[in-house]
Amino acid sequence: MPPSPLADPQQPSDLLLYRLAKLTASAGRLVTRLCERHYGITRREWGVLMWLARQPGLQPSQLADLLELDRARISRAIASMQAKGLLHKSTESSNRRRAALQLSPAGQRLHDALLPQVRRINTDLVAALDADALQQLDQSLHSLQQQANLAAQDEASDAAFPPRQSGHRQNHLG
Template sequence: MTDAPRRPLDDLLLYRLSRLLSVAGSMVIRLCEGRFGITRREWRLIAVLASRGELSSSQLAEHAQLDRARTSKAVGSLVTKQLVSRVARAGDRRQVALGLTEAGRALYDALFPLVTQINTELLGALDADDAARFDDSLHRLQARAERLVEEAVLPKADRGRRAAARGAGNPRSTPSP
């Protein structure tokens, strides 16, 4: 019995998008880390706060599409760097509002145009009609992905088992896209 030929990863949309993000996103990462002293995740949180204003930690995690633990860690780092402030909400000191400090706003104002330029350069590969169709396609793909997630009946990842596997000498136990 012969095995059927296997299709290459390059045939998969998610793999191709991941590669695009890896290549083009590396320029943003170098800017963030090398010039501004923040991580890509911290940049995402700063950008969300700049566009949405003050948010709770859970709202920030939701808008940034990050889990709460990673958001909390990044927020702690941004507070230490004095780029984000935590202000207790009136009436409930357990609730805090997160917002950009003056330094955080200045960093956003300096970095956003550079990230925009990278995006503009990348989209320069498409003419105006192709860019409009691509934008429409991305919106439709995003909507479809959200519907698929809502409808999916998949088991949750066993994070404890993955962490144990990594600790047992297997640093890359998670599959790539």
């Protein structure tokens, strides 16, 4: 059997991250349409609903980390959801900057209505794989996530790619 093009990518479509992004975009569109057309929320807001239903009382910074979003985007999502009556934000009296988020009853109902439909999209997608392939995919995704986490923490990768100076083009070719 020839080696996988993922091992030695020769074109953009051989790159793992490109293929994962394409898959996420295609499958994610289904969830986005469902959220926006039928429930009036964004996919980002759906992510907030999912996590707060699972872990009430999260802080905005924790949500940002879980959803891989910057603080500005999570703040906009929270403000939008507050305006829609989907969540409540409470602050500690001793530290006004420390906030805890909870779904409102309307937010919980929306989550409970939407979750089975998102699960069905997931089930339909993984139906392309038999049980063994699905188990292997799960293990592979876990291994890839661990490897990505290590690479993100690796100080050497930061040294290999110094930050660009604003407005200046850097020549890294020698």
